[in-house]
Amino acid sequence: MSPESLPAFAAQALTLLRARAPLVQSITNTVVANFTANVLLALGAAPAMVDIPREAGPFARMASGLLINLGTPVPSQAEAVMEAACAAAEAGTPWVLDPVAIGSLPVRTALAAQLLQQRPSAVRGNASEILAAAGCGAGGRGVDATASVAQAEQAAMQLASASGAVAAVSGPVDFLTDGQRQIRLANGTPLLTKVTGGGCALGSVMAAFLSLANSRAEHLPLAAAAVLVYTIAAEMAAEQVARQQQGPGSFAVQFIDRLALITAHDVLAHARVLGIERAGAASVTSSVL
């Protein structure tokens, strides 16, 4: 896949997602659960937050995709996420790990290490979180990224190679890798960092897109498609908010609107793919990906 063909791939994936309406189990923190569910609904997916022991596992077997976000891992949820991850790994349900604020906080850091054993399809976080997930660095101060994306790229490569997951680092430029290929995407808006769940909800959108995969090799381009659709919708909403001299409250509302209204054409028109490279090689324009 070349930088030129990724937008068309993302646009097709969006159309397919809306046709399939994948059931996305979202085990996430209490702060962003509502926003996450509304993001999925707007996009055309079906959210289900089944996050208690004895239900999370069985549900993960029948769900189309699964998000595990460690934002507020109360004891029963911590038990449920292990159950869900194991079930997803066994049943082949694609699943995304969002290791919120791991590094310095002990409970979630230990939990993330265990979860990484269950072959997540993708790990999405900010630079600090990806560094911590790769075993480098001590993590951020809460949900804030204190490391830059560039610093985290090497860690993301290691994490992807070691875990078999796509590693996705969110930032002004989004970086995604499967350990071999590297994708850099430049859509988005700083307003996404001014709405709680701006990062977390992307994890569930990634789970929705990964549910469309025919093979593990498609995880990387589908994760990139999720980032493109999500950040382009955010960018379009931010433009409208700027025109109307509004703030982050209106942005959150218009972002949800835009996720429902965004078209395949919008994705093609706005995508900024900075490059797709193969590790150790120059920029690649293969159509294989």
Added chain:
Amino acid sequence: MSPESLPAFAAQALTLLRARAPLVQSITNTVVANFTANVLLALGAAPAMVDIPREAGPFARMASGLLINLGTPVPSQAEAVMEAACAAAEAGTPWVLDPVAIGSLPVRTALAAQLLQQRPSAVRGNASEILAAAGCGAGGRGVDATASVAQAEQAAMQLASASGAVAAVSGPVDFLTDGQRQIRLANGTPLLTKVTGGGCALGSVMAAFLSLANSRAEHLPLAAAAVLVYTIAAEMAAEQVARQQQGPGSFAVQFIDRLALITAHDVLAHARVLGIERAGAASVTSSVL
């Protein structure tokens, strides 16, 4: 009560609700708790989410009405809902059960069966959930209705007869029954299914309206009044959203606005009561209800 008189009854109930500002204890899932509380506040009720053991029971004795929603029944909440339901049954507090996604998920399905023993005033759900509550069918996939309202009507009749509760099936046409009388209402908008909590918040609104009952016989028309006010407000918000080419984010905001602004006259002007029938009889136009 005739189809012609139900809108006027609903309009009066709305006025009475605003005058009384009933205290509605809402034990609900973490995804929709915020939306539910804002819906109640907009309408003129006073929400209180007291959902921990040793508090949920005492509070249910003094609350005007109670909602128990099984969307995310973590262990402490599962304990609290039994406590609250028993206290409500003893104290005569009207209460509504929303058996979210029961059928295939074991914890909540067992819990719903126990709760049904505590004489709920109403059970509200989508077709799949009402089928499962009546012991028919295996439930839906999460919060999605996979069965049609028509399929669920027979199950709703059985459920109402067996439990003594009003059974309310949400769908394009809403169906309500107390086992004898049947009411079909046709207001609403598909946008309600595009906002998380679109169904769940109706349960708490129903609890608010049931708090106005002078006798158990009034539970059915009051539950229908709740559905009318709620779905008419949604319909009016949806019209505005369509005019402004917005999406589900704006709809959620304007729906809350409309619940605060809706008048008795709006209810009269927009209500679509398809029919009120007595079981085994033709359409009835009695004023008894």
Added chain:
Amino acid sequence: MSPESLPAFAAQALTLLRARAPLVQSITNTVVANFTANVLLALGAAPAMVDIPREAGPFARMASGLLINLGTPVPSQAEAVMEAACAAAEAGTPWVLDPVAIGSLPVRTALAAQLLQQRPSAVRGNASEILAAAGCGAGGRGVDATASVAQAEQAAMQLASASGAVAAVSGPVDFLTDGQRQIRLANGTPLLTKVTGGGCALGSVMAAFLSLANSRAEHLPLAAAAVLVYTIAAEMAAEQVARQQQGPGSFAVQFIDRLALITAHDVLAHARVLGIERAGAASVTSSVL
């Protein structure tokens, strides 16, 4: 500090807050967690809801400020708040207690009594809650204030003297005291009581402002600054909502917008400081405060 100088102090504090972006740990109820985080983000602070045992304590040591809100104290959160309060007291992290609905509800009432031993920097609540925290009265019905601010003023004085905390009573006129000085502020809008979290989120904003203190003596004017900025932003949003004939849904959105857009000049132009008095003295116009 005179009534004339408080607005300028509040305006400077707002500017400083935005420059520092304090990390505000918010252990709060599930109903308002999302709104609270968005309020903090809009204002320029960095929210983090770290609320589980073994993480809440360590995080409270490194946070700039801490809010403990007792709205839905599930068992693990009840354990976490004690851990966090002790750590904050030890490390000198300013922290705010919001004793939601204490008085009649046994679990949170006992918890609040224990927390008050850990030297909170401020206690914020409605009149009923402050009365209950001071050991007078049996508290309100849920989050509703059933006592008036005037009734609670004496209780607030006692509470502040006994605990060493600023006591802040929210109402049509806000009253704040450190046991010696008394401040009355008259900004705000009834719409704040029509959005869930309208009171709760103020607690976290107060924690953000208290993080700017150079000494304990600055807690009172900083708590007052928090109230001024918050209620002025609300007032400005309410004016816009009234002009556009909208309701509480739109108010919540525009309030978030306004918290991001409010300027030091807005604070100066809108502040209504009714008076600053020293206990047992006439109105004081000292610049010491």
